[in-house]
Amino acid sequence: MAAAGYSELSGWTADDLGPALAAFRRSCRVLARKPPGDALGRGGFAGTAGQWAAACAAAPDSPAGARAYFEYWFQPYRVVMDGDPEGVFTGYFEPEYAGSLSPSPRYRAPLYAPPKGAKTGPSRAEIEAGALAGQGLEWLWLADPIDAFFLHVQGSGRVRLDDGRVLRVGYAGNNGRDYVAIGRVLIERGAIPREEMSMQSIRAWLAAHPAEASAIMNANPRYIYFRAVEGEGPIGAQGVALEPGRSLAVDPEFLPYGAPLWLESSDPDGRPLRRLVIAQDTGVAIRGAVRGDLFWGAGAEAAAMAGRMNARGGHAILLPRTVSPARILAAR
Numbered sequence: 001m002a003a004a005g006y007s008e009l010s011g012w013t014a015d016d017l018g019p020a021l022a023a024f025r026r027s028c029r030v031l032a033r034k035p036p037g038d039a040l041g042r043g044g045f046a047g048t049a050g051q052w053a054a055a056c057a058a059a060p061d062s063p064a065g066a067r068a069y070f071e072y073w074f075q076p077y078r079v080v081m082d083g084d085p086e087g088v089f090t091g092y093f094e095p096e097y098a099g100s101l102s103p104s105p106r107y108r109a110p111l112y113a114p115p116k117g118a119k120t121g122p123s124r125a126e127i128e129a130g131a132l133a134g135q136g137l138e139w140l141w142l143a144d145p146i147d148a149f150f151l152h153v154q155g156s157g158r159v160r161l162d163d164g165r166v167l168r169v170g171y172a173g174n175n176g177r178d179y180v181a182i183g184r185v186l187i188e189r190g191a192i193p194r195e196e197m198s199m200q201s202i203r204a205w206l207a208a209h210p211a212e213a214s215a216i217m218n219a220n221p222r223y224i225y226f227r228a229v230e231g232e233g234p235i236g237a238q239g240v241a242l243e244p245g246r247s248l249a250v251d252p253e254f255l256p257y258g259a260p261l262w263l264e265s266s267d268p269d270g271r272p273l274r275r276l277v278i279a280q281d282t283g284v285a286i287r288g289a290v291r292g293d294l295f296w297g298a299g300a301e302a303a304a305m306a307g308r309m310n311a312r313g314g315h316a317i318l319l320p321r322t323v324s325p326a327r328i329l330a331a332r
Helices: 018-031 049-057 063-073 124-128 145-154 182-188 199-208 210-218 300-308 325-329
Strands: 074-078 087-094 096-100 109-112 138-142 157-160 166-174 224-229 247-249 260-266 272-281 291-298 310-320
Touching: 018 049, 018 063, 018 272, 049 310, 063 074, 087 145, 087 300, 096 145, 109 145, 109 224, 124 210, 138 145, 145 199, 145 210, 145 224, 182 199, 182 210, 199 210, 199 300, 260 291, 272 291, 272 310, 291 300
Parallel strands: 087 291, 096 157, 247 272
Antiparallel strands: 074 310, 087 310, 096 138, 109 138, 157 166, 166 224, 247 291, 260 272, 260 310
8 A cells, every 4th residue: 555645636625525424424433332452454454443533533523624624634545456556346226126024926026034053055046946935034025036136136225015115124144155246147148248237237138038037046146134124224234324425335354344435436427436435335246455336325316327337446545644654554
């Protein structure tokens, strides 16, 4: 990692930092519950929870002071992975699907609570064939198995019941199997050209090939279990509500939850994407220090942006000035 000045962060003075500040304050509440000596980041390069305490305590309530606050309390460092400052940045969103609290001919795709027992459970294909039947784990049903699959991919979402109520569901665990991207499977089979690959093209292909859809979805053996989520959300892996456009899913093996990151990439329409985001979530496909998944929010517009986002880019991590520069600069 190498220290960078704020003048080197492209677009820094143009960004509205208020939403990022709000997200960061939520992360600070989690950091405050950690033992002060807890090391953050790979090898502890981001210091300890205690070294973040003063910066978190100083976070202003008003977005008007956000820029001055971050510049005073934090030093940016360019993140590099194996000598490369660039990686891939994708997007995700909170979907909403029709569902029911009881099964019926219309609602036939169950969501499961996590089973008890071993960390590694039956595969997706085995579960779809009835491996978890009779255990009373089904608690919500969706109308479309394809909807259920994409809910697994997103990890959280909303389910609208026939009476108008909306339930928020969140990640509660997985079956311990490796994740396989079915987009890659469809590319390898020649079903969708690589340059046309997106969440929307995958969904369209599955809907247009019902006889093959189950086998394709079952090519991903990982299966997600869900729980009901009360209050605001969705909830990320750090345990806080995500902020649309400002929460980033990262690889926690490298970057600590709660860290502000200056993102420099492009949106799905090719426009520069320069903004402050906060590391608050993760995902099975997010691996490495220069890799991220941007949360776009809920609704049709968020779905359109998230499904098409796949861009090169980089980021700089903002670390409290109380963290030892020697430890940071030694990180690789």
